[in-house]
Amino acid sequence: MTLSDVEQLARWRRLGARHSEEVVDIAMRVLKKGGLGEDQWAIREQLAIAALDIGRSDVAQRQFARMAIRFKASPRVDILVGLQLEARGEFEKAKEAYSGLLKVSETNIPAHQRLIALQLNNPSAAITSLLSYLDIFYSDPNGWSLLAELYADLGLYPQSLTALGHLLVIQAWDSAAVCRAGETAYTMGDYQLALKYFLRATEMQTDPSSPGAKEESCRTRSWWGVKLSLRRLMSDAAAENDTSVPEEMATKPTLLQALDALATERLLAADGKGLSARRAVLSASQPAAR
């Protein structure tokens, strides 16, 4: 389903997606056409942020000028002023600006978020700030997602997995987060746990009765996760692997074999590009018959 320009921009705003280059092109086109009424301001804000992201401060400045006229003394516009300072590399001034906004209102969430963002070049400091923030503003999925990423980048995978656990409580429908938890467990070497997450993700992504079933079948990320976890669990070195999964809940060897056949079938059924390379890797992965 192709969306109109305005719908696409709205969708990206809702998701918080960062397609800055395209946003600048599309938003400028949409604003030039005009006729948006009050809807234009959300688009102007989105355009300003995207323009700063790709270094087009001239474009951003024009949007700020208009917004400053329309919205006097607005904390929302003040955040944009801070972003502009950041884009110019004036980080101390930006920090003062955001701290100032927090003195006016402790619940200015974007100000909290920007202060954390300013610390991202010092991951340990960012983690500390992020933990305080999440203590108060628990249901911020992006906060938990960022925390998981920061921990993973530092190699602290158990902590990363815990953060993803919180994310999954808040966004229980998010199959990509379930797959990500599987990837984190796999990286930690807990293959039983990884397998459970990956299988859950495939279950969430597969609904044979739905009209979109064909589109879903071309998503192979979770199935590759299943395949890789199975390979580790069926290898000769498997006995040495630690797992947090209690023995009675672990996936048993006979089921592993069956799942392996299923995963292989699903990965080939996805069709598409690179099928011959896929076949080569899958057949090399077949564990020796026992």
Place this chain on the structure above:
Amino acid sequence: MSSQPTYTYTVSSAAYALPLLHAARYLSHTVIGILLGKIDRGSKRVSVEDALPLIHHYTSLSPMMEVALELGAAAASERGMEVVGLYVVPKDDKNSGLGRVGERILGEMKGKFDASFAWLVDNEKLGEGSVPYTIYTISQSSTSPQALPSKSSSSFPSPFTLDSTPNLPARTLQAIRDEKIHRNLVDFDDHLNDS
């Protein structure tokens, strides 16, 4: 004292440009990919001919990278080539070298091909229009990667030489800025979402 590999490498324009297109496609992410080429073990020459862009999501997590490396090797083999190196374009300028993940991958590659290498993109040099790659190798006497010293901003450090296409750095930037060719790029993470 720098580490000098005994192989010499020639780099095609495709291999030079693709990592930068990958980075341009995913501006706010760290991107990682591999380099493919033909190895002449007799005369100790590597012809670095192509790049395969692999991941831009969760680059600190291992399973998809594992799959990507295996599929990459299989795809290379179909084309009569081998995996000869990797590239990393970090999303920020922390200047902390190749990073944990890059070093790990390079170490594993070295196990399969001794003269494997890694390219790290320096974002500042990229903006200046110079050859933006710092090249890492692991010498015989060491387990950690060392950067090759670079004397010129318009060519690769020895023993790497760049294809003779004139003004390749500038032309690559122009293709990104003006023609936006990076928008058509698809990497392995994209393929996993839609084969």
